[in-house]
Amino acid sequence: MSCITHAExxxxxxxxxxxxxxxxxxxxxxxxxxxxxxxxxxxxxxKRVRCEIVDVPAALRFVVAPEAFSDFEPAHVVTVDVADQKLLNDCFKNTYGSRVELSIDHHGVHTAFAEETLVDPTAAAASEVLFDLFTIGGVALTKEIATCLYLGLSTDTGCFRFANTTAKTLRTAAALLEAGVDNGAINIEVFETKTPQYINFEKAAMNALRLCLGGKCAVMVLTQQMYREAGITEADTQGIKGLPRMIAGVYAGITVTEQPGGVYHASVRSKEPVNAAEICAEFGGGGHKYAAGCELGRDKEEALRGIVAAAERQLAKANLI
Ligand SMILES: [Mn+2]
Structure with a gap:
């Protein structure tokens, strides 16, 4: 396993x-x-290429190319935006997990699993890494390609609001707009549009939101019953996980989600100086400094106690409590 350059x-x-x-x-x-x-x-x-992906949120399906789901035995397997082999969907992990030749990623916590790894932790998104790769490769930046890259770049930066947005990210976005990306329409569709089911789910989520650690931590528990009642799946409610951190004074915003199999998963969003990845690392998880995730087991109360205690340790370390 080795790290290689864009050109390589x-x-x-x-x-x-x-x-x-x-x-x-x-x-x-x-x-x-x-x-x-x-x-x-x-x-x-x-080249002959195909893709395998499941549970694509409805709002993101406009970049899915239906012809990409053909069915030939691949000679080579490449991953994008995968920080760790365990983040692959189980069915793909079992079939292809040990066969990945090239992994293209931007996560600082990337755990190498492919034969070769192209990881640029200064890039805001895997899409930004790909933009550089395509520039080196002389790929013509069609509107279709630029639209896919714009979706990646805009979503990973919260529409260019998060701290991972660099001057280079914006220059990349500018090049994508010059290639014809309809950014206004995409932004309305991806960032401003919610289904009635989502709004119902958001109401329930807000009711479940609680402050703790003197108002410096907020926790929200999302259950399978809440998803059922709103008629929506977790895949279509990813944005809800930003809710706890939105409260003024909160440094650690935690969303604990009951998975269909009964295991609880935590998504942690933090604010400077609190490190979300370090909170999640206590449970074998990971991610970015301000957004990370981990698995917490099947006991809801124990899961909640554990993740809040881990947040408390990070807040104490930062002298916030
Ligand atoms: Mn990404």
Whole structure:
């Protein structure tokens, strides 16, 4: 396993054919956008390529290319936006997990699992890494490719609001707009539009929101019953996890979600100086400094106690409590 440069990664991709592209489970805009941007770029190079992905949120499906779901035995497997092999969907992990030749990612906590890894932790999104890769490879930036990359870049930066947005991110976005991306329409569809089911779910989530640790931590528990009652799935409610951190004075916003199998999962969003990845690392999870996740087991009360205690330790470390 080794880390390679953009040029080396492009050389490696150029030598492949019959390629399968995978992204992480519970795909977000960067996972979906990166996947289909790479799909179109490799198709442009005349290669046979296919994608496998499940549970794509409805609002992100406009970049999904239906023809990408063909069914040939891949000779090569490439992942995008996957920080760790365990973040692959179980069915793909079992079939292809040990066969990944190239992993293209931007997570600082990337745990190498592929033969070769192209990881740029200064990039705001895997889509930003791909933009650089395509520039080196001389890929024509079609409106289709630019739209996929824009989806990745805009969603991973909260529409260019988060601290991971750099001057280079904005220059990349500018190049995508010059390639014809309809950013206004995409932003309304992805960031401003909610289904009636989502609004109902959000009401229930807000009712479940509680402050703790002297108002410096907020916790929200989302249960399968809440999803059932609102008629919505977790895949279509990813944005809700930003809610706890929105409260003024909160440094650690925690969303504990009951999974269909009964296991509880925590998503932690933090504010400077609190490190969400360190909170989640206590439970074997990971992510970014201000957004991370982990598994907490099947006991709800124990899960809540554990994650709040971990948040308390990080708040104390930062002298906030
Ligand atoms: Mn990403």
């Amino acid at each position: 990664a492009w050389k490696r991709l150029s030598a492949m054919n019959d390629i399968l592209i995978l992204a992480h489970a519970k795909p977000d805009g960067d996972a979906v956008g990166s996947m289909f941007a790479l799909y179109h770029a490799l198709r442009q190079c005349g």
